[in-house]
Amino acid sequence: MSRAQLVELARQDLAHGRNGTLDQVDEIVQIPVENYFDQARFDDEVAKIFRRMPLVLGATAELPNPGDYKAMDAAGVQVLISRGRSGEIKAFVNMCSHRGARLMPEGTGTAHKFSCPYHAWTYSPDGDLIAIYAADDFGEVDKSCLGLTELPCLEAAGIIWVTLDPNSTLDIEDFLSGYDSMLGEFGLANWHHQHTQTVHGPNWKIAYDGYLDYYHLPILHKESFGTEIGNQANYYSWGPHTHMGRPDKGWEKYEKLPDADWPVDQLLGGVWTIFPHISIATFGGGGRSIMLSQLFPGETPETSYTNQIFLMESAPDTDELKAEAQQQFDFLKYVVQEEDYATGIALQKNLDVGAKSHVMFGKNEGGGQRFHQWVDTILATADEDLPELFKSASN
Ligand code: FES
Ligand SMILES: [Fe+2]
Numbered sequence: 001m002s003r004a005q006l007v008e009l010a011r012q013d014l015a016h017g018r019n020g021t022l023d024q025v026d027e028i029v030q031i032p033v034e035n036y037f038d039q040a041r042f043d044d045e046v047a048k049i050f051r052r053m054p055l056v057l058g059a060t061a062e063l064p065n066p067g068d069y070k071a072m073d074a075a076g077v078q079v080l081i082s083r084g085r086s087g088e089i090k091a092f093v094n095m096c097s098h099r100g101a102r103l104m105p106e107g108t109g110t111a112h113k114f115s116c117p118y119h120a121w122t123y124s125p126d127g128d129l130i131a132i133y134a135a136d137d138f139g140e141v142d143k144s145c146l147g148l149t150e151l152p153c154l155e156a157a158g159i160i161w162v163t164l165d166p167n168s169t170l171d172i173e174d175f176l177s178g179y180d181s182m183l184g185e186f187g188l189a190n191w192h193h194q195h196t197q198t199v200h201g202p203n204w205k206i207a208y209d210g211y212l213d214y215y216h217l218p219i220l221h222k223e224s225f226g227t228e229i230g231n232q233a234n235y236y237s238w239g240p241h242t243h244m245g246r247p248d249k250g251w252e253k254y255e256k257l258p259d260a261d262w263p264v265d266q267l268l269g270g271v272w273t274i275f276p277h278i279s280i281a282t283f284g285g286g287g288r289s290i291m292l293s294q295l296f297p298g299e300t301p302e303t304s305y306t307n308q309i310f311l312m313e314s315a316p317d318t319d320e321l322k323a324e325a326q327q328q329f330d331f332l333k334y335v336v337q338e339e340d341y342a343t344g345i346a347l348q349k350n351l352d353v354g355a356k357s358h359v360m361f362g363k364n365e366g367g368g369q370r371f372h373q374w375v376d377t378i379l380a381t382a383d384e385d386l387p388e389l390f391k392s393a394s395n
Helices: 002-019 039-050 172-176 177-184 204-212 249-254 319-351 366-379 383-394
Strands: 030-032 054-059 070-076 077-083 087-092 105-109 130-131 151-156 159-161 192-199 234-238 241-245 271-274 278-283 290-296 303-310 360-363
Touching: 002 177, 002 234, 002 249, 030 070, 030 366, 039 290, 039 366, 054 070, 054 077, 054 172, 054 290, 054 303, 077 159, 087 151, 151 172, 151 177, 159 172, 172 177, 172 383, 177 271, 192 204, 204 271, 204 290, 204 303, 204 319, 204 366, 234 249, 234 366, 241 366, 290 319, 303 319, 303 360, 360 366, 366 383
Parallel strands: none
Antiparallel strands: 030 360, 054 159, 070 077, 070 105, 077 087, 151 159, 192 303, 234 241, 241 271, 271 278, 278 290, 290 303
């Protein structure tokens, strides 16, 4: 089903390629410059988007086995993701029930129990409080009520989504609007996590805009890779999530083939963004690989950081393949840091000097337009109306 959908998108890309057209939207849209630096707006985005929407906090490949865990900071919330004995993924606030200490330091690893560094209260990978140090001295408590605070969580398509609000009633499947079945075609559940590196950038939306735009490729990236891809994009969306294809006559050679014979690697090319903060791009070098870019707002409106998580279909097993993979990671860090984010950081400085009231997104930048519309919509939606918003978006 999702394969047929991928082929359908490729056929649309082919038709655009043949006709010399691209998927334009109706209007040029203006975005107020304040949206990128206003402190109140930024606080609202953190509270209503990052603290309420399901976020991609990890990949299956980072914690593949029972007992594996990942601890991280996500938009100011310390999160502990754990694969329990049954293999099921759970997510918790990384906070001890005794006096609130952080249970596990940031990073990934394997631990068959979580023991608090402060007074050694101990939890199972399923989040149950299993032991209290010097329990008789402490006094009697009902351990069954003192487990870790669980967060809504979903593992699908080899990707792990977590909602940072423990009381959220938003169904993560509804939020995904069927997009996870498309992402499932990558087969990431069985891939290997090779490397993660971090890049620092401007306001999270300036940074994210760059992942929704091929328009800049042959210009900003002319020295690195941009002339290979062209500057035109076709945007396909599932709820708030967007895939970027491009007009492509190259599909002609597959046109007469049954869907199953279209090459899946190429069908999965382009960029797959997951609202509000993820971009997945495929690349060669050291074997079949993806870079999952995970953006988070920084401490101020003018800052963000991006974890570049590299997954490979299989672990590079020779020195040559390892070196090739590492070269790719270095290259992608360079491109994002020195080209995209350096441009974004300089752009950011221009926005609050009073020179322009708005920036623009053209008819060829429908992906960015849609992203900003979704940001505005979510900011304006009350908690209780969120489930309905995504249910209606997926129909
Ligand atoms: S805060 Fe964790 S055991 Fe005391
Ligand atoms: Fe770029």
